[in-house]
Amino acid sequence: MTIVELSPFSMLVPLIAAAVCALLPGRLLPWLLAFAAAVASAVIAAITLPAAMDAPLSYAFGNWEPPIGIEYRIDAANAFVALLVSGIAALILPWAKTSVDHEVPERQGPFYALFLLALAGLIGITLTGDAFNVFVFLEISSLATYALIAHGSDRRALLAAFRYLIMGTVGATFLLIGIGFLYMMTGTLNMADLAQRLPELRDTATVRVALAFIIVGTGLKLALLPLHLWLPNAYTYAPSFISVFLAATATKVALYVLLRFTFTVFSPEYSFIALPLAAVLMALAVAGMVIGSWIAIYQTNIKRMLAYSSVAQVGYMVLGVSLVSVTGLTAALLHMFNHALMKAALFMALGVVAYRVGSVRIEAFRGLGKQMPWTLTAFALAGVSLIGLPPTAGFISKWYLISAAVESGNIWLVALIVITSMMALIYIWRVVETAWFQQPAEDAAAVTEAPLRLLIPVWVLVAANFWFGIDTRLSVGAATAAAEALMSGIPGGTP
Amino acid sequence: MEWLGYFNYWIVIALMMIGFYGVIARGNMVKKILGLNVFQTSVFILFISAGKIIGGSTPILREGVTAYSNPLPHVLILTAIVVGVATVAVGLALAVRIREAYGTIEDDHIAEREAAEEKRESESA
Numbered sequence: 001m002t003i004v005e006l007s008p009f010s011m012l013v014p015l016i017a018a019a020v021c022a023l024l025p026g027r028l029l030p031w032l033l034a035f036a037a038a039v040a041s042a043v044i045a046a047i048t049l050p051a052a053m054d055a056p057l058s059y060a061f062g063n064w065e066p067p068i069g070i071e072y073r074i075d076a077a078n079a080f081v082a083l084l085v086s087g088i089a090a091l092i093l094p095w096a097k098t099s100v101d102h103e104v105p106e107r108q109g110p111f112y113a114l115f116l117l118a119l120a121g122l123i124g125i126t127l128t129g130d131a132f133n134v135f136v137f138l139e140i141s142s143l144a145t146y147a148l149i150a151h152g153s154d155r156r157a158l159l160a161a162f163r164y165l166i167m168g169t170v171g172a173t174f175l176l177i178g179i180g181f182l183y184m185m186t187g188t189l190n191m192a193d194l195a196q197r198l199p200e201l202r203d204t205a206t207v208r209v210a211l212a213f214i215i216v217g218t219g220l221k222l223a224l225l226p227l228h229l230w231l232p233n234a235y236t237y238a239p240s241f242i243s244v245f246l247a248a249t250a251t252k253v254a255l256y257v258l259l260r261f262t263f264t265v266f267s268p269e270y271s272f273i274a275l276p277l278a279a280v281l282m283a284l285a286v287a288g289m290v291i292g293s294w295i296a297i298y299q300t301n302i303k304r305m306l307a308y309s310s311v312a313q314v315g316y317m318v319l320g321v322s323l324v325s326v327t328g329l330t331a332a333l334l335h336m337f338n339h340a341l342m343k344a345a346l347f348m349a350l351g352v353v354a355y356r357v358g359s360v361r362i363e364a365f366r367g368l369g370k371q372m373p374w375t376l377t378a379f380a381l382a383g384v385s386l387i388g389l390p391p392t393a394g395f396i397s398k399w400y401l402i403s404a405a406v407e408s409g410n411i412w413l414v415a416l417i418v419i420t421s422m423m424a425l426i427y428i429w430r431v432v433e434t435a436w437f438q439q440p441a442e443d444a445a446a447v448t449e450a451p452l453r454l455l456i457p458v459w460v461l462v463a464a465n466f467w468f469g470i471d472t473r474l475s476v477g478a479a480t481a482a483a484e485a486l487m488s489g490i491p492g493g494t495p
Numbered sequence: 496m497e498w499l500g501y502f503n504y505w506i507v508i509a510l511m512m513i514g515f516y517g518v519i520a521r522g523n524m525v526k527k528i529l530g531l532n533v534f535q536t537s538v539f540i541l542f543i544s545a546g547k548i549i550g551g552s553t554p555i556l557r558e559g560v561t562a563y564s565n566p567l568p569h570v571l572i573l574t575a576i577v578v579g580v581a582t583v584a585v586g587l588a589l590a591v592r593i594r595e596a597y598g599t600i601e602d603d604h605i606a607e608r609e610a611a612e613e614k615r616e617s618e619s620a
Contacts, residue, residue: 132571139578143585150589155596156612159605162589166518166527169582173535176575180538183568184545300617361616 003051004059008072010044010082011123013037018116022109027101030112035093037116041123042086045079052079053481058129066129067190073129077482080333081126081256088248088340089119091464092348095457096241099351103239104151111151115245118144122253131179131189131265134257135172138221141253142168145246149238157237164230171220171227178213181206182265194265202270211271214261221254224318225288228311235307240351243303247310248344252336255317259329262321263486272324281322286416288315293423297430302360305427306346309386312420313339320401323408329483330476331400337475338385338393338468345382345461349375352450352458365431367440371447376435378458383428385465388421392469396476503544510537522602524593528586535579542568542575 017037024030051057056075060066074082104111121141125134146168150161183189185206186197201207216227223231231251235243262271272278292312299305313335320332350360352375357364369376385392398417405413449455468475498505510533517530546568554566594600597608 132574136574136578139582143578143581146585146589150592156609158589158593158596159609162524162586162593165582165586165589166531169531169586170515170518170534173538176538177541180542180545183542 003048004057006044007048007052007057007074008059008061008127010041010048010086011120011127013040013044014116014123015120018113018120021116022113024109027108030109031093031097031100034112034116035090038086038089038093038119041119042083042090045083045086045123048074049076049079049083049478052076053478056485067188067193070133071129071190071192072127073192074127075482076478076485077259077333078126078256080337080478080482081253082123083478084252084337084340085119085122085126085249088344089245091461092241092244092248092344092457095244095348095351095454098451098454099240099355102355103153103241111148114144114148115242117141118148118245122249125253126256129191131182131191131194133189134260135176135179138172138175138257141250142172142221145242145250148242149234149246151239151242152237153239154237156233160230160233160237164234167220167227167230171217173217174213174220175217178210178217181210181213185210191260191265195267198266198270202274207266208275211261211266211275211277215258215277218254218258218261219284222251222258222318223254223311223314224284225291225311225315226284228288228292228314231311232304232307235310235347236301236304240347240354244344244347244351247306247347248340251310251314252340255314255321255332255336258318259321259332259486263329268324268487272322278322278324281318285315285318285322286413288312289319289416289420290315293420293427296427297423299427300362302362302365302431303347303350306343306350309424309427310339310343312424313343313386315420316397316401316417319413320404323404323410325404325407326480326483326487327400327407328404329486330479331397331404333479333482334400334475335397337479338397338465341393341461341464341468342382342385345458345465346379346386348458348461349379349382352454353379355454356447356450362430362434363441365434366438367435368447369432369436371440372449374455375450375458376432378455378462379435380428380432381462382465383424383432385469387424387428390469391466393465393467393475394469396469396472400476503540507537507541507544510534510540524590524600524602525587528583528590531586532579532583535575535582539572539575539579542572 014037017033021030021033024033052074053076056073059072061070118141121137121144124137128134146161146165149164150158182194185201186194188194188197198207220227235247289312292308292315296305296308299308317332317335320328320335354360356372385394388394388398402414402417514530514534514537518527518534521527521530546565548562548564551562551564552560554563590600597605599605
């Protein structure tokens with residue numbers, strides 16, 4: 001079996017495992033299968049990445065030749081994102097066992113089946129080279145996500161899931177309308193084919209409207225301000241494990257879809273130079289950075305604080321995109337990778353607090369630094385990465401973002417990045433200050449440190465934050481290759 | 496009478512706006528889901544319209560026919576209909592669970608209870 005034939009199994013293994021998983025009884029077997037599937041998916045993605053960086057891989061599904069059949073076209077950009085998604089899933093599942101047993105005690109077979117469906121959907125979106133297939137996988141992952149969010153123990157989880165369902169479906173339908181317009185104009189759904197046929201139609205209103213629909217549709221999934229309203233409650237009330245998974249992967253894949261359509265399908269010359277998309281994205285990104293960080297400072301629920309921080313971090317990524325340069329794109333992709341690491345670590349540390357204390361409100365953190373030193377130290381160190389201090393991964397991506405801003409001549413953006421990082425310092429410091437410098441409430445029950453099976457995975461991710469802050473060969477190398485592949489227009493083509 | 500030639504597209508726009516209005520303006524969650532469904536259906540009609548070829552026959556290969564309708568949009572929409580049905584099913588299932596948890600599926604009533612809940616939480620802290 002060659003690497004090309006192996007590559008689609010990164011999506012197929014979780015998809016098939018999901019069907020089996022739904023039937024498994026008990027608590028151990030479904031988790032074991034989910035873990036095995038996620039590890040297999042990550043290993044396949046890891047094997048695919050080096051091959052895809054050399055030359056793009058093309059796999060014709062069911063042996064129907066593209067552009068008629070569905071093609072999986074894997075270049076440096078999507079191999080990188082697929083590895084990120086499956087790798088995060090494999091890393092957080094060992095942690096998930098204890099947390100899920102605590103928060104979703106019953107019917108775990110269907111729960112893990114939904115998780116695998118969401119995973120398969122997200123990987124499918126990244127690997128496919130067919131525009132309609134993107135919509136189908138987007139809906140597979142979204143529907144699974146709505147059901148997963150509704151598993152939260154608070155009844156407000158149901159409302160969060162319902163509101164996300166309404167907004168998410170409107171977003172996905174917008175994407176479908178955009179793809180429909182493209183199909184009407186070109187008669188093809190294959191992305192590489194679309195990229196070839198669109199230039200001669202670039203001045204038609206239909207193509208412009210198609211781009212607008214696709215941007216709004218993906219913007220909803222990306223939680224780009226002002227389309228972020230579904231995100232804070234969805235992250236706050238979902239089970240801890242699902243918050244970790246969504247925060248680390250879902251918005252990243254939406255960003256990838258945005259990049260794939262604006263850069264590959266519509267060339268960057270069209271999306272950003274012929275149309276004023278760069279200015280629009282920059283304005284929304286800056287608004288997201290400032291408003292997201294600002295609201296985060298005032299949150300009393302720490303999970304919601306991190307959710308608003310995610311809105312701000314999406315702003316950083318989109319800012320990198322809106323600069324339309326190789327450095328800017330590298331910064332966006334790098335921040336996508338690093339943000340997945342830091343938010344996973346932060347939400348996992350919060351999950352441990354929820355497991356031990358039962359609340360993630362700021363009052364519950366009083367004096368927790370002495371009672372759960374390992375958990376809170378992990379939270380603080382991951383917070384350092386979120387703020388972007390050396391030697392963490394967060395510093396590397398902010399450094400690239402600042403370089404890209406300087407390169408484009410927008411010095412005011414540098415000041416803005418520094419200011420919003422200071423705001424991150426404020427909201428992380430609030431938690432640290434409460435945990436170490438305030439006395440626990442008189443009537444608070446004594447809390448002990450969490451078991452090792454929860455702590456070790458958290459610390460693995462914290463260590464990853466520092467590892468990728470020092471040894472940047474994998475992250476910067478892959479992000480640069482991915483940025484160059486995207487800037488060249490046709491996937492994997494030469495610039 | 497040229498505008499009549501675009502009859503199906505006018506229908507698409509009308510349905511899309513009716514559905515979208517339902518999603519935004521209605522407080523009842525079941526009505527929201529129905530609005531969403533109408534909104535999605537309008538997109539299905541848009542796709543199907545694109546597959547029609549004037550004078551084209553059904554896309555079955557046979558003698559004496561040279562022009563066929565494009566079958567691909569039909570196939571795509573078959574998939575999209577399945578997605579739409581699944582979305583409605585998940586949405587209604589959530590509405591049932593919300594009814595069990597809150598005793599109502601009216602957005603306004605739930606918003607009141609939610610605000611009260613938030614207030615209680617911050618007071619107890």
